[in-house]
Amino acid sequence: MLTRFFERHPFWSVIILLAVAILLWLIFAVWPDGLEDVIGKKKIFLNALFNGVTLGALYFFVASGFTLIFGLMRNVNLAHGSLYMLGGYIGYEVADATGWWLLSFVAAFIVVGLLGIVLQYVVFRRMEGEDLKQTLVTIGISIVLADIMLWIWGGDFYQILAPKWLSGPVTLPLVTAVKSSGDAVFLKYPIVRLVILIAAIVVGILMWLALNRTRVGMLVRAGVDDRDMLSATGVRIQRVFILVFAFGAGMAGVAGVVGGTFQSIAPGEDTRFLLASLVVVIVGGMGSIPGAALGALIIGMAEQFGSVYFPTYAVVLTFLIMVLVLAFRPQGLISSRR
Amino acid sequence: MAVAENPDNAASAGIVSVPATDLPWWDISRIPAAYWVVGVILVILPAFSSNFVLFQIFGWSLILGMIALSLMFLAGYGGMVSLVQMTVAGVAAYMMAIFGTSAIDTISVGWSWWITIPIAIIIAMIFGTVSGALAVRTEGIYTIMITLAIAAAFFYFARQNYVLFNGFSGFNQVLPPHVFGVDWRAPVPFYYLTLFWAALAYLAVLYVSRSPFGLALQGIRDNPRRMAALGFNVTAHRVAAYTFASFIAAVGGILLVWLNGQISPGAVSVGPAIDILVIAVVGGIRHPVGPFIGAIIYVILRTFALDILVSLGLAGERFQLLIGIGFLAIVFWSSDGVLGLWERWRQRAGRRDPLTGEAAGSSGEGG
Numbered sequence: 001m002l003t004r005f006f007e008r009h010p011f012w013s014v015i016i017l018l019a020v021a022i023l024l025w026l027i028f029a030v031w032p033d034g035l036e037d038v039i040g041k042k043k044i045f046l047n048a049l050f051n052g053v054t055l056g057a058l059y060f061f062v063a064s065g066f067t068l069i070f071g072l073m074r075n076v077n078l079a080h081g082s083l084y085m086l087g088g089y090i091g092y093e094v095a096d097a098t099g100w101w102l103l104s105f106v107a108a109f110i111v112v113g114l115l116g117i118v119l120q121y122v123v124f125r126r127m128e129g130e131d132l133k134q135t136l137v138t139i140g141i142s143i144v145l146a147d148i149m150l151w152i153w154g155g156d157f158y159q160i161l162a163p164k165w166l167s168g169p170v171t172l173p174l175v176t177a178v179k180s181s182g183d184a185v186f187l188k189y190p191i192v193r194l195v196i197l198i199a200a201i202v203v204g205i206l207m208w209l210a211l212n213r214t215r216v217g218m219l220v221r222a223g224v225d226d227r228d229m230l231s232a233t234g235v236r237i238q239r240v241f242i243l244v245f246a247f248g249a250g251m252a253g254v255a256g257v258v259g260g261t262f263q264s265i266a267p268g269e270d271t272r273f274l275l276a277s278l279v280v281v282i283v284g285g286m287g288s289i290p291g292a293a294l295g296a297l298i299i300g301m302a303e304q305f306g307s308v309y310f311p312t313y314a315v316v317l318t319f320l321i322m323v324l325v326l327a328f329r330p331q332g333l334i335s336s337r338r
Numbered sequence: 339m340a341v342a343e344n345p346d347n348a349a350s351a352g353i354v355s356v357p358a359t360d361l362p363w364w365d366i367s368r369i370p371a372a373y374w375v376v377g378v379i380l381v382i383l384p385a386f387s388s389n390f391v392l393f394q395i396f397g398w399s400l401i402l403g404m405i406a407l408s409l410m411f412l413a414g415y416g417g418m419v420s421l422v423q424m425t426v427a428g429v430a431a432y433m434m435a436i437f438g439t440s441a442i443d444t445i446s447v448g449w450s451w452w453i454t455i456p457i458a459i460i461i462a463m464i465f466g467t468v469s470g471a472l473a474v475r476t477e478g479i480y481t482i483m484i485t486l487a488i489a490a491a492f493f494y495f496a497r498q499n500y501v502l503f504n505g506f507s508g509f510n511q512v513l514p515p516h517v518f519g520v521d522w523r524a525p526v527p528f529y530y531l532t533l534f535w536a537a538l539a540y541l542a543v544l545y546v547s548r549s550p551f552g553l554a555l556q557g558i559r560d561n562p563r564r565m566a567a568l569g570f571n572v573t574a575h576r577v578a579a580y581t582f583a584s585f586i587a588a589v590g591g592i593l594l595v596w597l598n599g600q601i602s603p604g605a606v607s608v609g610p611a612i613d614i615l616v617i618a619v620v621g622g623i624r625h626p627v628g629p630f631i632g633a634i635i636y637v638i639l640r641t642f643a644l645d646i647l648v649s650l651g652l653a654g655e656r657f658q659l660l661i662g663i664g665f666l667a668i669v670f671w672s673s674d675g676v677l678g679l680w681e682r683w684r685q686r687a688g689r690r691d692p693l694t695g696e697a698a699g700s701s702g703e704g705g
Contacts, residue, residue: 076483133669140662143661275608
């Protein structure tokens with residue numbers, strides 16, 4: 001696949017390779033003096049890079065469920081942000097009550113996944129193929145859910161505390177600067193963010209394996225390609241739908257716990273993450289898991305680099321990327337449909 | 339002319355379209371009775387209602403109705419559900435504050451109204467057209483997402499930009515001018531001003547929907563490929579529809595900034611953008627009267643929900659829940675909003691009526 005890409009787009013391949021090489025050099029090399037004068041300290045750059053990648057991991061958690069649901073069922077679930085927020089609150093309550101951080105992931109996945117099953121069974125099953133109605137109903141659900149959550153948890157900020165073994169920074173073998181004495185200064189980075197990044201990568205690979213190597217994954221992919229034909233072959237497609245919806249919603253719940261650990265949970269986060277997942281899937285390509293990963297990475301990096309290097313217009317940068325993608329590749333960078 | 343109108347649309351509004359006859363267009367007997375009733379009530383309303391009702395209830399409803407009307411035009415006739423209409427209105431409102439007068443005199447240029455208003459409308463129309471040009475590259479559900487993303491981007495931009503948009507606090511004291519010796523912010527003149535523009539927008543949408551352009555747009559909504567095969571430029575029609583809708587939204591935005599006296603990013607955030615969709619859908623997006631019905635329901639709920647909730651012994655802050663549940667109920671049972679419910683009720687009533695039989699469902703009192 002890579003060689004084919006290289007054969008078809010030699011020009012772009014060289015550009016991408018060059019960019020990767022420059023990036024690697026920027027990460028690993030000790031910066032010469034002149035460079036720091038132009039684009040600031042290496043520590044700031046590295047921090048922005050790591051924050052961007054880890055934020056991308058968070059976005060991937062949120063957007064993967066969204067894009068999976070959309071890809072299979074053409075359901076536009078604008079209540080996805082509310083599922084994210086609900087997951088965060090549930091994670092907080094569980095972590096607060098039991099003190100087990102990992103348990104909060106399980107609880108959020110199960111509770112939000114069950115809510116997803118209810119949504120699919122009660123709402124979406126009745127309005128298959130009615131785009132506008134689905135949109136409106138899910139907007140209504142998100143309004144109601146947002147207000148119920150405001151009712152229960154109030155307007156405060158909640159942060160889920162990571163366990164002791166994950167708190168504090170870790171020193172990475174990356175030199176940020178060299179002191180005048182000749183000692184190298186290494187980058188320190190919060191360990192919990194790195195763990196979440198690794199978790200996102202693992203989850204992404206597992207999702208890819210599940211989709212490409214298992215029987216259920218085969219059914220899901222067949223459903224993405226041609227839903228009617230799949231159900232004509234005797235597959236109980238409603239079961240696949242419920243399964244995928246539960247999984248997608250559960251992922252939103254897990255993302256809520258991740259977001260609650262990373263940042264915080266407060267009213268308004270639902271809209272923010274709904275929009276983030278919208279932009280991510282628009283950039284990456286609707287219904288594609290690799291697309292969600294690429295889109296999440298790009299948007300996460302754009303937000304962080306934007307907020308470091310041009311703080312006022314960070315959001316506009318994100319938007320600009322979306323506009324460029326829409327203008328040149330309306331189907332998204334990695335499209336699952338032709 | 340009137341034949342072009344979908345009979346369902348006409349019946350759903352309780353207005354029976356008069357078949358095209360030999361009567362000239364200026365003959366007032368062609369105007370259905372329902373128009374007379376509603377029109378007369380609206381015109382003589384100031385005689386027996388308080389300033390609060392005029393300004394806060396009807397003024398606000400008519401303005402929100404206009405902005406929702408622009409969405410209804412795109413969604414109902416063009417099949418494009420655009421969440422960017424509130425943002426277009428917001429752009430017009432911001433331009434009034436930037437080029438006109440406001441309390442922030444470091445930014446406001448202070449030009450007089452007759453030059454500010456055209457500038458505001460033109461810039462808002464350009465914004466709406468560009469957003470539309472982006473949005474029409476996609477279809478159906480993607481349009482909703484992209485317009486939502488554009489609306490959110492403008493909100494964040496306006497909130498973070500202090501040079502032009504004065505950031506978080508926005509502009510206050512953006513007031514209508516005194517023209518012809520009338521203070522246009524006084525309740526009665528302002529009411530007539532909004533009524534005039536709302537009526538004009540309503541009639542314009544009705545007229546355009548029956549014009550060749552509007553018919554082509556409805557054809558594109560129903561089958562874009564066939565229209566393209568017939569030689570219609572699908573994209574151009576869609577973008578032009580956005581331009582027309584932007585004009586209505588821009589006028590609504592100018593009136594809105596005059597009503598509130600201020601504009602801030604909160605007015606163009608995702609919440610209000612979705613509120614406009616809620617208004618249009620609750621009213622019904624198959625006839626231009628729907629958005630105004632939806633707006634009145636919304637404004638009345640918004641104004642009095644607190645009192646109702648408190649009188650029922652519930653916490654007043656839960657009014658958003660009330661609106662959400664009401665909205666859910668309406669879209670769940672009738673995708674056509676109140677107009678759809680009305681139509682269904684009439685049909686049922688007609689079927690039950692033993693004297694008039696089936697005909698009662700399709701012909702109303704207006705004929």
